[in-house]
Amino acid sequence: MLYDQIQESLTYLRTQTDFQPEYGIILGTGLGSLTDSIQIEVEIDYKNIPHFPVSTVESHKGKLVFGTFAGRRIVAMSGRFHYYEGYSMKQVTFPVRVLNALKIKQLIISNASGSTRAEIAAGDIVFVKDHINLQPENPLRGENDERLGPRFPDMLRTYDIELNKKAIQIARTHNIRAHEGVYVGLQGPNLETPAEYEYLHRIGGDIVGMSTVPEVLVARHEGLPVFVISVVSNQCYPIESIRETTIEEVIEVVEKAAPDMQLILTELLSE
Numbered sequence: 002m003l004y005d006q007i008q009e010s011l012t013y014l015r016t017q018t019d020f021q022p023e024y025g026i027i028l029g030t031g032l033g034s035l036t037d038s039i040q041i042e043v044e045i046d047y048k049n050i051p052h053f054p055v056s057t058v059e060s061h062k063g064k065l066v067f068g069t070f071a072g073r074r075i076v077a078m079s080g081r082f083h084y085y086e087g088y089s090m091k092q093v094t095f096p097v098r099v100l101n102a103l104k105i106k107q108l109i110i111s112n113a114s115g116s117t118r119a120e121i122a123a124g125d126i127v128f129v130k131d132h133i134n135l136q137p138e139n140p141l142r143g144e145n146d147e148r149l150g151p152r153f154p155d156m157l158r159t160y161d162i163e164l165n166k167k168a169i170q171i172a173r174t175h176n177i178r179a180h181e182g183v184y185v186g187l188q189g190p191n192l193e194t195p196a197e198y199e200y201l202h203r204i205g206g207d208i209v210g211m212s213t214v215p216e217v218l219v220a221r222h223e224g225l226p227v228f229v230i231s232v233v234s235n236q237c238y239p240i241e242s243i244r245e246t247t248i249e250e251v252i253e254v255v256e257k258a259a260p261d262m263q264l265i266l267t268e269l270l271s272e
């Protein structure tokens with residue numbers, strides 16, 4: 002059972018370290034360099050953790066990094082799992098359940114995204130205030146284990162708007178271009194057609210990506226507060242602004258903006 006698998010992962014991690022993190026941080030595409038700023042206590046390869054999936058995408062490393070960042074005790078997921086890689090939604094979100102079992106107080110999720118709003122440019126940062134789930138599967142589908150969370154999680158207060166406000170303020174003081182926005186989660190792995198970007202704009206999406214929503218759903222299921230920070234790698238609205246996009250360009254743009262994200266997170270966490 003899922004519950005037992007989580008306990009087995011937890012038990013293994015506790016044989017490796019008794020470090021107690023306050024924050025969990027999922028590092029998205031191009032954002033792995035944040036680990037350079039962690040005073041590392043211990044690193045644990047996913048492949049050694051019972052029931053953990055193993056990364057397949059080259060741009061994602063696969064380890065849990067326990068340590069101190071911005072004066073806070075954190076555990077970072079260096080390498081995350083995407084549905085498009087072929088994992089089930091249960092696998093994609095399993096690490097979030099393990100982080101919650103470690104008793105973190107807050108989950109911070111980062112990602113790369115495309116912009117479907119004219120005012121949001123490549124290199125900008127977006128704090129997610131809501132999402133639209135267009136992914137074809139749901140990690141909460143199937144028998145519900147009440148020990149993990151409720152059958153029908155409410156989604157009204159999913160994103161911490163207060164934290165977003167603080168983050169926007171911090172960005173302003175550093176002249177970093179930042180916004181609040183609605184994230185649309187799609188399956189991928191292809192990017193969207195111009196007609197699809199137009200559609201995403203019209204339904205109220207500000208940014209679009211291939212991750213995050215499943216992890217947010219599971220965090221919500223478990224009552225774990227989430228803060229989502231997205232780095233825009235490509236602008237896709239209006240449709241005349243769309244350029245061909247490669248993963249190399251996505252990573253390049255995101256890596257360039259990674260220090261901005263790190264600065265914001267550092268100030269946010271040290272407050």
Ligand code: HPA
Binds near residue numbers: 113114115116191211
């Ligand atoms: N679409 C979907 N996911 C993405 C994009 C995009 O344009 N850019 C970065 N991740």
